[in-house]
Amino acid sequence: MGSPEITSTPAGPAGRKSAVGLRSTRGPVLIAxxxxxxxxxxxxTIIATAVPSVVRDLGGFSQFPWLFSVYLLTQAVTVPLYGKFADVLGRRPVMFFGIAVFLLGSVLCGVAWSMPVLIAARAVQGIGAGAVQPMSMTMIGDLYTVEERARVQGYVAGVWAVASVIGPALGGVFSEYLSWRWIFFVNLPLGAVAAWMLYRKFAERVERTRHRVDYRGAALLTVGCTLLILALLEGGVAWSWASVPSVAAFTLAVVLLVAFVLVERRAAEPVLPLWVFTRRTLVGGNLVALVVGAVLLGLSSFLPTYAEGVLGTDALTAGFALAALTIGWPIAASVSGRIYLRIGFRDTALIGSGFTVAGAVLTASLGPSSPVWEAAGSAFVLGIGLGFMSSPTVVAVQSTVGWERRGVVTATNMFSRSLGSAVGTAVFGAIANATLASRFADAPRDVAGHLPSGVDATSRILGGTPDDSATGRYVRDSLGVATHYVFLAIVCVAAIGVVALILMPQRTQPLTFLD
Incomplete structure (x- = not known):
């Protein structure tokens, strides 16, 4: 296909000659x-705290993990394509497309009338988010040197701090006093301002050349990952793990993903080039991203549910408990920028892995009588760890290549994080659903007759619905056991992050170009 290739590289070590002409626009572009x-x-942050209210309104507790997984799945499988398009068409058009689709999905979410419709709308949002997040990180890599990125990463990470306060607060307020639907409509003005600023301040000079897009590889990756998530989320709920649908879904997913690898080996311009899996820095960084994504979304999915369903808090309080995680993250990211310039990317991330494991253990120690501030404190420690792990590894991955491949490696890292989030949420959801299904199936005689069918019995205690009956207490205890098992699984995933970091070399030389 005919497409432009960027020849004037924005600021950074890979393109200092072009940096002079664009330096005056870096401030407004960074804001955008x-x-x-x-x-x-x-x-x-908003959707995580609104899930109980959504379930109370639309039903479908067993399906609520799909609100996260389908969003993350569509985001993950489109990221490699966007990374390729960014290196071919430029960052600007890809970012505009992502913002437009994300806003369209937000409108569809806001008007959804059932859980399946809301899940489908979240998929549209994910397609847009698949462009926004990696393009943001790629543009920073283009505009700033490794030394400057230490400071800029703190600015960008600070966005999560603001969102961590505004998001849960808005989610709680909307859920309590207005409607959870407003959590999606608030995206519209923010997206419009961002698009307008990028249109005015970010420009690229391009010249035409020919490229081939690996649509076959993208299709295999999309369908294979979708079947894998489907099998994980519905196994033990819609069908038993050993049933024909479960085995067929897992088998077909593996076959398609193997076929994807074979196609990528022969593709002229693969959507996910296999050379990114042959360098220790890239492999380690992508594995860390996988772990970070799983831990982040696992806690975001189930901590508000634990706070509301087990501790009996309202949506606003549960939102602030989760906000502690996303407050700790940008604080650590800002500090890590100064540290990794002195001791290296891997050692800085190893510090973070210690905090992550400690925070996960603290979360797993929460019980039905724990005060909510303990949940917030555990989340804060986890956020510190994730911030120290994520920022150094992203910069390390970007620093191994030049401009012409930075979009690909950044997109691959974001793909790994999104895939980790999607698969992690699916696995954690499967653990919670299996635990609840087992306990409800073996409920005491005086409770069993009052339980709704399936795990949707949890709607009795979610969304601010008080229930002090014997049935309500049993449902609350069951949800406490289910979330405890999920938190234990998060501990195991956090420990894997330590192993992933050991795979990375102790010292990563900035801008070591691949052959």
Whole structure:
């Protein structure tokens, strides 16, 4: 296909000659990038605290993990394509497309009338977010040197701090006093401002050349990952794990993903080039992104549910408990920028892995009588760890290549994080659903007759619905056991992050170009 290739590289070590002409626009572009990042960050924090209210309104507790997984799945499988398009067409058009689709999905979410419709609308949002997040990180890599990125990463990470306060607060207020639907409509003005600023301040000079887009590889990756998530989320709920549909879904997913690898080996311009899996820095950084995504969304999905369903808090309080995680993250990201310039990317991230494991253990120690401030404190420690792990590894990955491949490696890292979030949420959801289904199936005689069918019995205690009956207490205890098992699984995933970091070399030389 005919497409432009950017020849004037924005600021940074890979393109200092072009940096002079664009330096005056870096400030406004950074603000627009921060707003675009806020578009995704705000939506993530708001939806997490509104899930109980959504379930109370639309039903479908067993389906609520899909609100996260389908969003993350469509985001993950489109990221490699966007990374390729960014290196071919430029960052600007890809970012505009992502913002437009994300806002369309937000409108569809706001008017959804059933859980399946809301899930489908979240998929549209994910397609847009698949462009926004990696393009934001890629543009920062283009505009700033490794030394400057230490400071700029703190600015961008600060967006999560603002979203962590505004998002849960708005989610709680809307859920309590207005409607959860407004959590999606607030994206519209933020996205419009970000798009306008990028249109006015970010420009690229291009010249035409020919490229081939790997649509076959993209299709195999999309369908394979979708079947894998489907099998994980519906196994033990819609069908038993050993049933024909479950085995068929897992088998077909594996076959398609193997076929994807074979196609990528022969593709002229693969959507996910296999060379990114042959460098220790890239492999380690992508594995860390996988872990970060799983831990982040696992806690975001189930901590508000634990706070409301087990501790009996309202949506606003549950939102602030989760906000502690996204407050700790940008604080650590800002500090890590100074540290990794002195001791290296890997050692800085290893500090973070210690905090992550500690925070996960603290979360797993929460019980039915724990005060909500303990939940918030555990989330804060986890956020510190994730901030120290994520920022250094992203910069390390970007620093191994030049401009012409930075979009690909950044998109691959974001793909790994989104895939980790999607698969992690699916696995954690499967653990929670299996635990609840087992306990409800073996409920005491005086309770069993009052339980609705399936795990949707949890709607009795979610969304601010008080229930002090024997049935309500049993449902609350069951949800406490289910979330405890999920938190234990998060501990195991956090420990894997330590192993992933050991795979990375101790010292990563900035801008070591691949052959």
């Amino acid at each position: 990038v921060m707003l675009s990042t806020g578009l995704v960050a705000l939506d993530s």
